[in-house]
Structure formats: C-alpha cells, structure tokens
Amino acid sequence: MAGALCPYRILEFGGHVAGAALGMLLADQGAEVVKIEPAEGDPLRGHPAFSVWNRGKKSVVLDLEQERDASVLNTIIRSSDVLIESFLSSDDRVWLDYRAARYLNHDIIYASLPGFDTDHPENGRAGLETIIGASTGIYADRSPDGTTGPSFISLPYASIFGAMVAAPAITAALFHRAxxxxxxxxxxxxxxxxxxxxGASLVSRPDVPSTPAALSPVIGRFYQCRDDRWVNINAGYERAIRPMLQALEHPEWFDPITAPRLRDDADERRVWEENxxxxxRDRTALEWERIMEQAGVPCTMCRTIEEWMDTAHAQESGxxxxxxxxxxxxxxxxxxxVRLSETAGEISGPAPNLGQHTEAVMADLPSS
Known part of the structure; x- marks a missing residue:
C-alpha cells in the first residue's frame, strides 16, 4: 500500500540533523526523498545516526561548482514538490534561497530549518545543536539550590522538535497548494x-497560588533502591503524595514534608531527604514500580535504552x-x-550508499 505522501518528491540539502530527520519522517510516509550530497558525502556519514535519519532516501552526488551538475540540480528542482534545506549558517543558503528555487519552480514548497530566525540577534551564528540547547535552557542547572551547574544532554532536542514542527507544516502547505x-x-x-x-513549563500564572503540598522540596524525582537500580517518581502534589506515603508505610510524614517552612530550612530538608x-532502599526498583502502580502513584524503574528497546511492546508494536x-x-x-489506518507508511529501505541513485535519478529527468 502506497504511503500518504506518495508520489511527492522531496529534495533535501544540508548536513544538519533537523533536515535529515524531517526527510526521514516524510520518506516513512511514502515520499520520494532525494538527498543531494557533495563528493565527500554528508558530514554524518559513518555515524550510526546517519543510517537512521537517512533510511529510505535516494543519494545523488553533485558538484555544484560544475556547470553540468548545476544544470542537473536545476532540472531536479523543477520536478520536485518540496525543497528542504538545513544549512548550518545563512551564508550556506545564499546560493539557493527561496527566491532562486521559486524562479525555477513557481509552486515549490521551500522548507528552511535555520538555527535562528533572520531577525534574531544570533542569526549569523551556526545553528549547532549545542548552541540552541544552551540558548534555550535545555542544559540549565535544575538543582534546588542552583549549585550543580549546567548538565549536557546528548539528545538532539532542537533538531528533532524542529523536524516534528516542520513535517505537519509541509503537509499543510501541500494541501494549500492542491x-x-x-x-x-x-x-x-x-x-x-x-x-x-x-510546553507548559513556559506558562507562568502568578495569580494562581500554589497549594501547600505542591512540589514538596524533599520529594526528589529519583531514588536508589535495594538493588542499586533507580526509580523515577512524580509525586509532587497532594493527590499523589498521600497514596505514596501510604505505600511507603509512613502516612504521618505528610504534614512535615509539605510544611512551607521546609523550603527555607536547608538543615531540615536534608534530614527529610535522608529519610x-x-x-x-527497602525494596528493589521493580518491586517499588509495582507497589506504586497499585497505589495509583506515577512511578517507574529507570531502564537503560537497551532494556527499553527489548521490551515486548517495543518489538510487537513496531x-x-x-x-x-x-x-x-x-x-x-x-x-x-504514526499509525494511518488506510495509508500505512513503511520503511522502504536502509540509508543509501553515497551517490547510489545518481545515475538513476538523472536518467529519469526530462531532457532539456
């Protein structure tokens, strides 16, 4: 069964994660994604992540300084529905901006994923993942007393969210064009x-006072258990604190741990944190997960990526x-x-070898 985006042709430029991930999302839904690469290949080639974000695509190698290859690119643009560019800096996209692409193909949809918008003071900087992460609070110190310092997170949040925001925008633009x-x-x-x-972390409502039990400073997010594994618990509000304390067999702790003074008394906080x-430590992480589940308290054992991928649900659900x-x-x-009942997508193949489809794509181009 053909995917929902078949037979749209997507042209992809740039070696940034955001553009590659966006192209993958569209390819998974049936689009023909043609990745334009230089002779040396995408900078991510050789990394396992490249194989994920570029699966199901076609690789075409062009030397755009050569007149013949530049002419081939112009012909490909004329036959494409969408052009994705994720160049790291504004200087890289000067040679192929929206105006130039639209001159070649009046109804093309041109999707750009820069690091910063044109009116942002940092627009001239390369939109590297770490630059965006540091600029948007991803690495911020989240310790209660603000003394731990920033914490690096290796997941490419900005790029993945950029791709997830851009994918429905492209489908909306295709609908508008139709x-x-x-x-x-x-x-x-x-x-x-x-x-x-x-999301909600940006929402501030000073007119809505917090309840005395909200986010007790002694209820951490992570606890180490008898087997040295960790659990994560989300019990910062009264509706979760009371059943949690019941499950811990310490219901009498509710009043002292939700007392407002605890926020300002560091010594008393440390005592309760130790408690x-x-x-x-009385039980294993998996035992606590099951006990808290029965109590209706959000709690789960912190699993490794391998454990997560090995779960029966991950395998059976695809x-x-x-x-x-x-x-x-x-x-x-x-x-x-994404589950579409009538046009289920599919992974059409692995990531292509460098230039694997150059000759085939050229052969299908209309003669000038």
Missing part, C-alpha cells in the same frame, strides 16, 4: 521550535524495527510511530 496551486516558503528556526518543546532515601544497513549490517532502529 487547493490554490500556490507554493510557499516555510521557516522553522530550531530556536523557535524549542518553545513548542517546552526518603533510606526508605526507598516501535523498534531491524534493518540490514549496508554500513553497519543488521541494526535496530526506531520504527514508524
């Missing part, structure tokens, strides 16, 4: 996409799949998480 015949430019700055990622750390990659052999990858 009705009106008009193409358009889509701009999703990764810096701006992070506002979507932050909590001690009681969680959340994790196995592909035979030409560079790495059999490898597990994220599956297609």
């Amino acid at each position: 009705r009106t015949g008009e193409g358009q430019q889509i701009t999703v700055p990764l810096y701006n996409a992070m506002f979507t990622a932050m 909590f750390s001690f009681v969680w 959340a994790v799949v196995q592909l035979n990659d030409p560079a790495f052999g059999p490898m597990r990858q994220v599956g297609i998480q």
Whole structure:
C-alpha cells in the first residue's frame, strides 16, 4: 500500500540533523526523498545516526561548482514538490534561497530549518545543536539550590522538535497548494521550535497560588533502591503524595514534608531527604514500580535504552524495527510511530550508499 505522501518528491540539502530527520519522517510516509550530497558525502556519514535519519532516501552526488551538475540540480528542482534545506549558517543558503528555487519552480514548497530566525540577534551564528540547547535552557542547572551547574544532554532536542514542527507544516502547505496551486516558503528556526518543546513549563500564572503540598522540596524525582537500580517518581502534589506515603508505610510524614517552612530550612530538608532515601532502599526498583502502580502513584524503574528497546511492546508494536544497513549490517532502529489506518507508511529501505541513485535519478529527468 502506497504511503500518504506518495508520489511527492522531496529534495533535501544540508548536513544538519533537523533536515535529515524531517526527510526521514516524510520518506516513512511514502515520499520520494532525494538527498543531494557533495563528493565527500554528508558530514554524518559513518555515524550510526546517519543510517537512521537517512533510511529510505535516494543519494545523488553533485558538484555544484560544475556547470553540468548545476544544470542537473536545476532540472531536479523543477520536478520536485518540496525543497528542504538545513544549512548550518545563512551564508550556506545564499546560493539557493527561496527566491532562486521559486524562479525555477513557481509552486515549490521551500522548507528552511535555520538555527535562528533572520531577525534574531544570533542569526549569523551556526545553528549547532549545542548552541540552541544552551540558548534555550535545555542544559540549565535544575538543582534546588542552583549549585550543580549546567548538565549536557546528548539528545538532539532542537533538531528533532524542529523536524516534528516542520513535517505537519509541509503537509499543510501541500494541501494549500492542491487547493490554490500556490507554493510557499516555510521557516522553522530550531530556536523557535524549542518553545513548542517546552510546553507548559513556559506558562507562568502568578495569580494562581500554589497549594501547600505542591512540589514538596524533599520529594526528589529519583531514588536508589535495594538493588542499586533507580526509580523515577512524580509525586509532587497532594493527590499523589498521600497514596505514596501510604505505600511507603509512613502516612504521618505528610504534614512535615509539605510544611512551607521546609523550603527555607536547608538543615531540615536534608534530614527529610535522608529519610526518603533510606526508605526507598527497602525494596528493589521493580518491586517499588509495582507497589506504586497499585497505589495509583506515577512511578517507574529507570531502564537503560537497551532494556527499553527489548521490551515486548517495543518489538510487537513496531516501535523498534531491524534493518540490514549496508554500513553497519543488521541494526535496530526506531520504527514508524504514526499509525494511518488506510495509508500505512513503511520503511522502504536502509540509508543509501553515497551517490547510489545518481545515475538513476538523472536518467529519469526530462531532457532539456
């Protein structure tokens, strides 16, 4: 069964994660994604992540300083529906901006994923993942007393959220073009996409006072258990604190741990933090997970990535799949998480070898 985006042709430029991930999402839903690469290949080639974010695509190698290859690119643009560019800096996209692409293909949809918007003071800087992460609070110190310092997170939050924001924007633009015949430019700055990622954490309501039990400073998010494994618990509010304390067999702790003075008394906080750390050592992490589940308290054992991918649900639901990659052999990858009942997408193949489809794509181009 053809995917919902078949037979749209997507042209992808740039070696940034955001553009590659966006192209993957569209390819998984049936689009023909043609990745334009220089002779040396995408900068991510050789990394396992490349095999995930570029699966199901076609690789075309062009030397755009050569007149013949530049002419080939112009012809490909004329036959494409969408152009994705994720160049790291504004200087890189000067040679192929929306105006130039629209001159070649009036109804093209041009999706740009820069690090910063054109009116942002940091617009001239490269939109690296770490730059965006540091600029948007991802690495911020989250310790209660603010003394731990920033904490690096290796997940490419900005790029993935940028891709997730851009994908529905592209489908909306395709729908608009089907009705009106008009193409358009889509701009999703990764810096701006992070506002979507932050969600409710950006909402401030000073007119709504917090309850005395809200976010007790002695209820941590993580506790080490008898087997040295950790659990994460979300029990910062009264509706969760009371059943949690019942399950811990210490219901009498409610009043002292929710007392407002505890926020300002560091010595007393440390005493209660030690009390909590001690009681969680009574059982294993998995035992606590089951006990808290029965009590209706959000709590789970902190699993490794391998444990997560090995769960029966991950395998049976297709959340994790196995592909035979030409560079790495059999490898597990994220599956297609979107479920369309009538136009189910599919992973059409592994990431392509460098230039694997150059001749085939050129052969299919209309003669000039």
